[in-house]
Amino acid sequence: MKVFGFLIILCSFGANAQELFPHNEPASSIPKNVIGIRTFGDSYNENGTQRNLAALRLMYGLTPRVSMMATGTFSNHHSKYLPSSLITHTHTSTGNTNYQTGSFPRGLKYPYRFNGVYFYGKYRFLTEDGKNTHYRMAAYAEYSFISAAHDETEPNLLDDTKGCGFGLIATYLKKHFAVSITSGLILPGKYSEITPDFYGGELHTILQYGRALKYNLSFGYLIYPSEYSSYSETNINVYLEFMGKSYQTAKVIQNDIDIKPQTELLLGSHYVEFHPGIQAIINSNMRIDFSVGVPIINKSFTRFYPVYMIGIQRYFFL
Numbered sequence: 001m002k003v004f005g006f007l008i009i010l011c012s013f014g015a016n017a018q019e020l021f022p023h024n025e026p027a028s029s030i031p032k033n034v035i036g037i038r039t040f041g042d043s044y045n046e047n048g049t050q051r052n053l054a055a056l057r058l059m060y061g062l063t064p065r066v067s068m069m070a071t072g073t074f075s076n077h078h079s080k081y082l083p084s085s086l087i088t089h090t091h092t093s094t095g096n097t098n099y100q101t102g103s104f105p106r107g108l109k110y111p112y113r114f115n116g117v118y119f120y121g122k123y124r125f126l127t128e129d130g131k132n133t134h135y136r137m138a139a140y141a142e143y144s145f146i147s148a149a150h151d152e153t154e155p156n157l158l159d160d161t162k163g164c165g166f167g168l169i170a171t172y173l174k175k176h177f178a179v180s181i182t183s184g185l186i187l188p189g190k191y192s193e194i195t196p197d198f199y200g201g202e203l204h205t206i207l208q209y210g211r212a213l214k215y216n217l218s219f220g221y222l223i224y225p226s227e228y229s230s231y232s233e234t235n236i237n238v239y240l241e242f243m244g245k246s247y248q249t250a251k252v253i254q255n256d257i258d259i260k261p262q263t264e265l266l267l268g269s270h271y272v273e274f275h276p277g278i279q280a281i282i283n284s285n286m287r288i289d290f291s292v293g294v295p296i297i298n299k300s301f302t303r304f305y306p307v308y309m310i311g312i313q314r315y316f317f318l
Contacts, residue, residue: 018220018237019171019178022277022289022311026180027136027171029124030061033318040289040311046304047107051077053159069120073159076110078148081195083108086151086263087205087254099259101252101266104151106304116146118158122169133174140184141166147191152265152301153210153250155188160302161209163188176222186212186247204255210248210268217242235281239291245300246270264301271298277309287313 019026030036036059043052053075060068083104090098119142126137142165144157155161167184188209197203224236249268252259261267277291293307 018176018222019173019180020237020279020281020287021180021218021220021241022239022279022291022309023241023243023275024180024182024216024218025120025122025140025169026178027122027124027126027138027169029065029122029138030059030067030315032061032064034061035059035316035318036313037316038311038313040309040313042307042309044304044307047105049107049109051075051303052112053077055158065124067122067124071118071120071158073115073118073146074112075115075159076112077159078113078115078150079108079110080113080149081193082149082151082191082205082207086265087252087259089254091199097255097257099254099257101259101261101263103263103265113148115148115159116144116162118142118144118146134172136169136171138169138171139166140169147189149193150191150207150209150302153261153268154245154247154300154302155186155209155212156302157186157188161188161191163209167214176226178218178220180218180220182214182216182218184214186214188212206251206253208251208253210250212245212247215244215246231284234283235279237279237281239275239277239279241275241277241291242272242296243275243293244270244272244297269298269301271300272296273300275309285315287311289313 038057041054055071055073057069057071062068085102085104087101122138122140124138128135142157144162147162148160150160165184165186169182171180190206190208192206195203218241220237220239222237225233247268250261250266252261273293274296275291275293280288289311291309294305
C-alpha cells in the first residue's frame with residue numbers, strides 16, 4: 001500500500017510538472033508526509049567579480065494543504081560592514097557635522113558568508129478540479145533571520161534582509177499549460193552596526209530598508225512528451241517568469257542623525273525582470289532547473305545582469 005501511495009504522489013508531481021516554476025511557488029501544496037530537498041544557486045558578474053549564492057532548502061508536507069520550507073544560504077554578496085562610502089560625514093570649522101549618502105565601487109571582493117535561515121509556509125485554501133484542468137489558491141507567509149550588511153533599500157528576505165512577508169498565490173493549469181500569479185508584501189527589519197569613526201569615537205548606523213510589494217507572473221508549458229507512455233518518462237518544460245517589485249526609500253540614521261538618502265541605491269523605485277527557463281523532470285521526481293534573468297523595466301540595484309540560476313530538487317515519501 002505504501003509503494004502504491006508513493007507512485008500516486010510521484011505521478012501527481014510528473015503530471016503537473018509545468019507548474020513547478022523555477023522561481024515562484026505554485027498554489028499547489030506538497031503532499032502530506034513528503035519531504036523535499038532542493039539545492040539551487042545563482043550567479044552574475046559584477047564589474048569583473050563573480051557574485052554567487054548557494055542555497056539548501058528542506059520542504060515538508062505537514063498536512064494535505066499546508067507546506068513548510070526552511071532555506072539556508074551562502075553568498076559572497078556582502079562585506080561584514082556597510083561600505084564606508086555609502087554613508088559619510090564631514091566636520092566644519094564651526095563644529096557642525098554634515099552627513100550624506102553616496103555610491104561605492106562595485107566589484108569589490110567579499111568573502112563567502114553564511115547569511116542565515118529563511119522560513120516559508122503555504123496554506124492552500126481553494127481547490128477546483130476538472131477534466132485536464134485545475135485551479136488553486138493559497139496564502140503564504142515568510143520570515144527571515146538573515147541580517148547581512150545589505151547596502152540597498154530593496155529588501156530580499158532569502159539572502160539580504162531580515163523581516164517578514166505574506167501574500168497570495170493563484171495557479172491555473174489546463175492540459176500542458178500553467179499560469180500562476182504571486183503578489184505579496186515584504187516588511188523588512190532594520191540593520192544596525194557600530195564601526196570606528198575616522199575622526200575618533202564610534203559610528204552608530206541604523207539602516208531601515210524600504211517596505212516592498214512584489215508582483216510575479218509565471219507561465220509554464222510541457223513540451224515533451226506530448227502524450228505519456230510511462231511515468232518514468234522524462235518531462236521537458238519551458239517557463240517564462242516576470243518578477244517585479246516596488247519598494248520604498250530607506251531610512252538612514254547615523255549617530256542619532258536622520259539622513260536624507262541621495263544615492264539611487266537607497267531611494268525607492270520599481271522594476272520588472274524577465275526570467276526564461278527550462279526544466280527536466282526525471283522519473284517523475286528528480287527536477288533540474290535552469291534560467292537566465294534580465295531586466296525589462298528599470299532594474300534592481302541588488303544584482304547585475306544577466307543572472308543565471310540552476311537548481312536540483314527531489315522528493316522523498318515517508
